[in-house]
Amino acid sequence: xxxxxxxxxxxxxxxxxxxxxxxxxxxxxxxxxxxxxxxxxxxxxxxxxxxxxxxxxxxxxxxxxxxxxxxxxxxxxxxxxxxxxxxxxxxxxxxxxxxxxxxxxxxxxxxxxxxxxxxxxxxxxxxxxxxxxxxxxxxxxxxxxxxxxxxxxxxxxxxxxxxxxxxxxxxxxxxxxxxxxxxxxxxxxxxxxxxxxxxxxxxxxxxxxxxxxxxxxxxxxxxxxxxxxxxxxxxxxxxxxxxxxxxxxxxxxxxxxxxxxxxxxxxxxxxxxxxxxxxxxxxxxxxxxxxxxxxxxxxxxxxxxxxxxxxxxxxxxxxxxxxxxxxxxxxxxxxxxxxxxxxxxxxxxxxxxxxxxxxxxxxxxxxxxxxxxxxxxxxxxxxxxxxxxxxxxxxxxxxxxxxxxxxxxxxxxxxxxxxxxxxxxxxxxxxxxxxxxxxxxxxxxxxxxxxxxxxxxxxx
Numbered sequence: 001x002x003x004x005x006x007x008x009x010x011x012x013x014x015x016x017x018x019x020x021x022x023x024x025x026x027x028x029x030x031x032x033x034x035x036x037x038x039x040x041x042x043x044x045x046x047x048x049x050x051x052x053x054x055x056x057x058x059x060x061x062x063x064x065x066x067x068x069x070x071x072x073x074x075x076x077x078x079x080x081x082x083x084x085x086x087x088x089x090x091x092x093x094x095x096x097x098x099x100x101x102x103x104x105x106x107x108x109x110x111x112x113x114x115x116x117x118x119x120x121x122x123x124x125x126x127x128x129x130x131x132x133x134x135x136x137x138x139x140x141x142x143x144x145x146x147x148x149x150x151x152x153x154x155x156x157x158x159x160x161x162x163x164x165x166x167x168x169x170x171x172x173x174x175x176x177x178x179x180x181x182x183x184x185x186x187x188x189x190x191x192x193x194x195x196x197x198x199x200x201x202x203x204x205x206x207x208x209x210x211x212x213x214x215x216x217x218x219x220x221x222x223x224x225x226x227x228x229x230x231x232x233x234x235x236x237x238x239x240x241x242x243x244x245x246x247x248x249x250x251x252x253x254x255x256x257x258x259x260x261x262x263x264x265x266x267x268x269x270x271x272x273x274x275x276x277x278x279x280x281x282x283x284x285x286x287x288x289x290x291x292x293x294x295x296x297x298x299x300x301x302x303x304x305x306x307x308x309x310x311x312x313x314x315x316x317x318x319x320x321x322x323x324x325x326x327x328x329x330x331x332x333x334x335x336x337x338x339x340x341x342x343x344x345x346x347x348x349x350x351x352x353x354x355x356x357x358x359x360x361x362x363x364x365x366x367x368x369x370x371x372x373x374x375x376x377x378x379x380x381x382x383x384x385x386x387x388x389x390x391x392x393x394x395x396x397x398x399x400x401x402x403x404x405x406x407x408x409x410x411x412x413x414x415x416x417x418x419x420x421x422x423x424x425x426x427x428x429x430x431x432x433x434x435x436x437x438x439x440x441x442x443x444x445x446x447x448x449x450x451x452x453x454x455x456x457x458x459x460x
Contacts, residue, residue, distance in 0.1 A: 019170045020085040022048040022078075022104040024121070026113050043166050044088070048081040048104065050074060055116040074120040101185075103129040103169055105162060106152070115150040122151025127185040129153050129169045129200060131162050138397045138410045141267055141422045144260055148203045148407065155408065156400035165401045168199055178212055181221060191231040197222055198262075203407040206263040222263065226404050238276055242458055243314035244283035245271025247432045248296050250321055255411035256433045257321070257398065259291045262407065266423030269316070269430065270294075270409065279459035281445075284317045292409035293399025295322045300442035302432055304451040313455065316432060318442045 023045035054074040072080065085100065102125055106117050118130055132147035132155040139157075147155040156162055176189030182201040190213060207221040211228070218224040227236040247269060248257035258267040270292040274283040281298055288296050296319040306313045398409035414437060416422065417430065424430055436442075447460045 018089060018100045019043065019166065020046060020082070020100045020102050021166060022046050022081050022085075022102070024104055024106045024117055025049040026107060026109045026117060027051050043163070043170075045105070046081050046085050046088070048077060050077055050117055050120070052113075055113065055120055075124050078121070078124050101129070101169055101172060102127065103131065103166055105131050105133055108134040115146055118147065118150040118152050127180075127183045129165070131156060131165065133157075133162065138400060138408070139255075139412075141258060141260075141410050141412045141416055144408065144410060145266075145422050148264075153200050154400060154402055158397050158400060161397075161400045165199070168195070168401070172196055181207055181209070181212065190229060194225060194229060194231055194234070197225055198404040199402055202262050202402045202404065203260065203264055237273060240274050240276055241311050241313065242274040242280070242283075242455075243271060243312075244274055244280045244287060245269045245314060245316045245429065246284045246288050246296060246298070246319045247302060247316060247436055248288065248292075248294065248319045248321065249433075249436055250411055253411075253413075254437065255413050256417075256436075257288070257292050257294060257296075257409060258412050258417070258430075259409045260407040261425045262404070264423070265425040267412070267417070267430075268425035269432075271316075272405075274458065277459075280315050280447075280455070281317070281460060284315075284319070288319070291399070291406045293397075294409070296320060297322050298445055300445050301448060302435075302440070302442060304448060304455070306451075306454045310454060313458075315455070316429070317445075318436065 021043045027049050104121055121130055130152045132152040135157050136143055137155040137157040144155045154165055173189040173192030174187045178188040178193045179186040182204050208219050210217050211224055213229050259270050261268050270288040272287040298317045298319045300318045302316045302318050304315050400408040
């Protein structure tokens with residue numbers, strides 16, 4: 001068992017580099033959610049106090065009290081915290097010759113204080129991985145958009161998810177010649193860049209230009225890196241032109257599950273392309289697990305579509321989260337998630353269908369397998385030494401660790417999605433939320449007879 005000052009586990013993930021994790025203290029915000037100093041699944045948190053003066057526009061200094069020194073600016077506070085980190089590294093014998101990489105946990109606070117803290121940190125540290133910690137991070141889509149707009153790389157209500165994200169930061173491969181086109185982090189290897197981009201920048205604005213790896217001019221650098229330059233074992237998906245989406249409603253409060261799509265496109269339904277040989281139901285379950293981190297049960301079919309002489313087809317299902325009597329994940333899904341804690345985690349985009357997965361039972365098993373990559377990261381296990389009191393995890397919290405599939409997901413009521421309150425990738429698909437809420441009849445969970453011929457080559 002690691003002690004409070006033992007971060008060798010985190011260092012081992014990165015070799016000779018290190019990750020300095022700063023716990024922001026918003027000194028003038030009494031309503032701030034406290035973050036204690038100690039271990040977050042192997043990471044020792046370094047205090048970073050920020051006063052209201054440090055958060056003012058331009059980082060202006062407040063008038064000092066009589067006979068006193070002015071409060072430190074954000075840059076000065078960060079410099080002091082970095083000094084503490086260097087002292088710790090020196091005392092532990094960790095030189096950090098390839099780093100350090102930096103991350104910060106910013107606690108919840110009212111009056112815009114949390115967003116102001118994120119903004120000043122982003123201005124002071126362009127390559128820092130900033131986590132917006134808020135109990136409503138998976139229940140309020142507007143909060144998520146505001147956090148990313150302020151400069152956060154992640155918004156979460158789960159300490160376990162924060163720990164998993166920090167572990168992924170820690171395994172960033174350095175020692176290469178590549179520099180991130182989004183934040184400027186230098187020294188990335190090809191694998192390091194391939195993993196860094198979606199973790200740090202999946203919701204950032206799309207970039208055009210020459211690929212730093214092959215020199216090819218591309219209109220979408222993020223997609224180009226992911227699909228053209230995957231590391232060994234992380235090959236891109238094969239497109240079939242068939243798609244499966246899911247309208248997912250939580251019965252206990254009527255909220256709908258929405259995914260935060262890449263490149264600032266806004267919120268949409270969970271779903272995506274059907275893999276070769278995969279059934280439509282298996283694809284809907286897998287995509288919901290990968291993009292939103294929620295295990296669901298499909299209840300029926302809302303619509304089928306076919307365009308361009310059958311070259312583009314899709315089915316939209318209706319589903320509900322798998323919950324036990326307490327409102328959390330069911331026993332089977334909890335076991336699958338628990339088994340994945342500490343596991344390899346896999347890579348976004350790969351097929352996770354079992355070789356013998358067929359029919360409804362096989363589809364559910366495949367979705368549970370997909371959930372290992374995301375759901376286990378969102379829900380702390382009883383053995384996890386995490387700051388659960390600081391970052392309470394909802395029982396059915398959706399995914400919040402960013403990857404190429406999405407920037408995360410959340411539950412949203414209709415009012416939160418209306419009136420331009422948040423960006424939406426497409427209104428036409430989300431219109432099904434209102435149809436379902438108003439009592440739209442859901443067809444049985446079977447291919448409608450009139451669509452059987454159009455989908456005859458795709459297992460249901």
